[in-house]
Amino acid sequence: MRDGTLTETTKDVTFTRRAWLRSAAWATMAASPVAAAFPAWAQPYPTRPVTWVIPFAPGGATDQLSTPISKLLTARLGQPFTLEHRPGAGGNVATRSVVEAAPDGYTILATSTANLIGTSFDPSLPFDVTKDLAAVAGMARMPLLLLVNNDLPVRNLAEFVAYAKGNPGKLSVSTAGPGTVQHLSAELFRSKAGIKWTIVHYRGSSPALVDVASGHVHAAFDNAASALETVKAGKLRAIAVTTQTRSERLPDLPPIADVLPGFATSGFYGVAVPRDTPRPIVELLNREINAAQADPAIRQHYAELGAIALAGTVSEYNAVVAAESVRWRNVVALLDVRKTD
The missing domain is CATH 3.40.190.10 (Periplasmic binding protein-like II)
Structure with missing residues (x-):
């Protein structure tokens, strides 16, 4: 798997390239209308490692899509974005752990179609991803x-x-x-x-x-x-x-x-954070994930996986998530299939 090609160089005795990127990103947010909506929230981000939760075992699509992006975010933002695999219950073990995490941007979730299916497939779930998570950015669609x-x-x-x-x-x-x-x-x-x-x-x-x-x-x-x-x-x-x-x-x-007219399904992957995560953090992560997807090495990696990059603003991505949620709710209803154990 190919990593990004960014390298770190020292600009002077006080600022490294990573520090400059953090300060520049924060300065951009601070001057934006988005930041103005959160006058009480003025902490830089990130200042410590970020946990990137993967809901399935290593080696799967979610893992392979997330790995190069997490590495490039580590390089660009100067703090480790560390993958942590928490498989179980069709992704719900990991999802619940992120839903219950502090809404501070230091725990993020690699989401998949399973998250959108789960809300209607398993009525016993103690959470609703469309309400208890904030959608950040898309990663890819995949056959x-x-x-x-x-x-x-x-x-x-x-x-x-x-x-x-x-x-x-x-x-x-x-x-x-x-x-x-x-x-x-x-x-x-x-x-x-x-x-x-x-x-x-x-x-x-x-x-x-x-x-x-x-x-x-x-x-x-x-x-x-x-x-x-x-x-x-x-x-x-x-x-x-x-x-x-x-x-x-x-x-x-x-x-x-x-052979079966009308049949069509695909995998759908993105990133989410706990509800109430400050909007400036959501916007920053969105921009950085979109920037990572534009990196030539990641674009080639995605193409080799058969994936189609899914970039866009937070609002655009939320619209896609809403449409996918309706689509899979209708499939669950059509098949009349529910979790029974």
Whole structure:
């Protein structure tokens, strides 16, 4: 994975480049209308390490998208942005920990489609991400792949559907956890194809793909970033993408919609902080994350993952989050699927 190319140099005996960036960023905020709305809040940020919480096991899409951005923010802002993995409950363990964290900008969450699904999928959740978190910035959209074990006697999507229909209830499909985009994609596929199979949940993409490659599970829906290396190594076979159009990174893979008209899902990733985090911090993080996405090394890294960068202002990103929330609420209602345990 490639890091940013920024380097640190000493400008004089009192100011390093990092210190200058912090002071310049703060000066810009202090002079802005946003800062004027918070006259009582005048602390510089950041002055100590920031914890960047990842809701899934290492190696998944959220991890791979977050890592280069966190490194570049560390270089630009002069404090460590340290990744901390807290997998469990389809991302809800990590999400709750951030919801309950101090709203000071020192605990941030890498969000995914699972956060937006969770609100309607699991009514027992003690939080609502659309109300208890403040959306900061987008990272990327990403197609999912339909993957099969190499020993499964299918070579394309039509053969896969025919095999599943001819062997009702015998196929097993892995997901990164209940209420994730992998889970809802599998349920939507099952519904549109009119098939029966067993869904097996894991605590993230990496362990799920290991079991598909080893033959313990027959197939998986997973993000391109999580699956590409395994596919390139020949351990799994990809037979379709979940988006309505082909992926530029994987142009030979047909969309599932070619066989199941109307089928379309994708991963959606961003960053959030606890509600009531001061607006100047939210705005600063938004600008820095957008700047990181413009870095050539990160743009190339995202392209290699099959991801499409998702940049924009705080307001623009909030509009995207609101639209995605409605979309996944409708999918949950359509499938009539809820958390039951």
